[in-house]
Amino acid sequence: MAEPSSAGAGALPGVSYVMPVLNEAPYVRAAVERLLEQDYRGTYDITLAVGPSTDGTEEVLAQLAREHPNVRVVANPAASTSAGLNAAIRASAHPVVIRVDAHSLLPSDYTSIAVETLQRTGADNVGGLMDARGTTPFEKAVARAYKSRMGLGGTQHHVGGKEGPAQTAYLGSFRRDKLVAAGLFDEGVRRGQDWELNRRLRAAGGTVWFTPRLVVTYQPRSSIRSLVNQFFATGMWRGELVRRFPSASSLRYFAPPVLVVLLVAAIVIGLVGLAGLVVGASIGWLTLAFALPVLYLLFVVIASLVIASRDGFAAMLRFIVVVPTIHISWGVGFIGGFFELSHDLHSRSGR
Numbered sequence: 001m002a003e004p005s006s007a008g009a010g011a012l013p014g015v016s017y018v019m020p021v022l023n024e025a026p027y028v029r030a031a032v033e034r035l036l037e038q039d040y041r042g043t044y045d046i047t048l049a050v051g052p053s054t055d056g057t058e059e060v061l062a063q064l065a066r067e068h069p070n071v072r073v074v075a076n077p078a079a080s081t082s083a084g085l086n087a088a089i090r091a092s093a094h095p096v097v098i099r100v101d102a103h104s105l106l107p108s109d110y111t112s113i114a115v116e117t118l119q120r121t122g123a124d125n126v127g128g129l130m131d132a133r134g135t136t137p138f139e140k141a142v143a144r145a146y147k148s149r150m151g152l153g154g155t156q157h158h159v160g161g162k163e164g165p166a167q168t169a170y171l172g173s174f175r176r177d178k179l180v181a182a183g184l185f186d187e188g189v190r191r192g193q194d195w196e197l198n199r200r201l202r203a204a205g206g207t208v209w210f211t212p213r214l215v216v217t218y219q220p221r222s223s224i225r226s227l228v229n230q231f232f233a234t235g236m237w238r239g240e241l242v243r244r245f246p247s248a249s250s251l252r253y254f255a256p257p258v259l260v261v262l263l264v265a266a267i268v269i270g271l272v273g274l275a276g277l278v279v280g281a282s283i284g285w286l287t288l289a290f291a292l293p294v295l296y297l298l299f300v301v302i303a304s305l306v307i308a309s310r311d312g313f314a315a316m317l318r319f320i321v322v323v324p325t326i327h328i329s330w331g332v333g334f335i336g337g338f339f340e341l342s343h344d345l346h347s348r349s350g351r
Contacts, residue, residue, distance in 0.1 A: 022051035048064075129216065144319055145323055167195075189240075191234050232333040
């Protein structure tokens with residue numbers, strides 16, 4: 001690990017931005033340029049840990065490093081977020097470490113607010129609000145789902161809240177010494193690694209701090225396929241983390257898997273009902289089977305009219321598809337992770 005820089009009395013601490021990157025050619029340049037435009041007056045470095053990419057990402061990063069002397073690129077052969085973050089942290093130098101995502105666009109005052117909040121509160125980690133924003137109707141629908149309690153459950157870093165201690169934080173601005181003492185990110189956790197690290201920071205007596213003054217623009221996924229992949233993997237690892245740390249987990253994590261179980265049960269009941277019709281039995285089973293899916297769909301449609309109509313008719317229609325996609329993908333993944341049904345938990349990298 002590089003030697004941390006020090007700052008004299010009254011001087012601003014140096015900042016190291018760390019970013020794991022894998023197949024992010026369309027997004028990463030904009031994310032890095034936002035770091036270069038920060039109004040923070042202290043010294044800084046930017047370390048990008050790149051996994052084996054197939055879309056030209058490595059070429060984009062090499063060009064950024066040639067253009068800007070403060071940008072460094074390191075290899076992340078494991079291609080996982082946790083391993084990439086650790087590689088970037090070890091290659092960087094400054095006492096404040098700010099995690100950045102290739103889909104995140106930091107406002108120019110982000111670093112100034114983060115450092116001021118760290119110094120004012122004495123927290124180990126400070127994070128803020130993920131402000132998802134889309135450009136296409138589909139992306140707008142995904143962004144609206146992120147920011148609604150119906151979509152992702154209404155956590156502080158999605159819907160906002162009062163400044164104060166929190167269970168976890170979006171991205172994160174860390175004191176390097178506390179980060180190192182905690183053992184960095186757990187490379188055995190491919191998703192949910194922020195929550196798991198913050199759990200350890202709090203267990204050691206530290207504080208994780210949320211402030212709504214930190215607002216990061218997040219660029220959501222642009223297709224159904226990428227959304228399914230994202231939330232299946234996220235749900236799978238959340239199921240794994242709930243299994244590992246049940247006492248530290250919220251009951252809201254169980255809502256999507258319970259929905260999936262109920263929908264599957266409804267399908268089974270429906271098949272029983274259809275079989276009953278063939279032999280002249282009552283249609284009661286079939287009616288019962290239709291009840292839950294119809295009620296759920298009605299709930300989604302009404303919520304779309306209330307929540308997503310402000311984004312336009314095209315985005316509202318897509319919201320009706322996006323919300324069940326998130327719920328079901330996350331729920332199926334959670335069940336696989338909780339019961340260790342997926343080999344991906346141990347044999348495949350995920351981001």
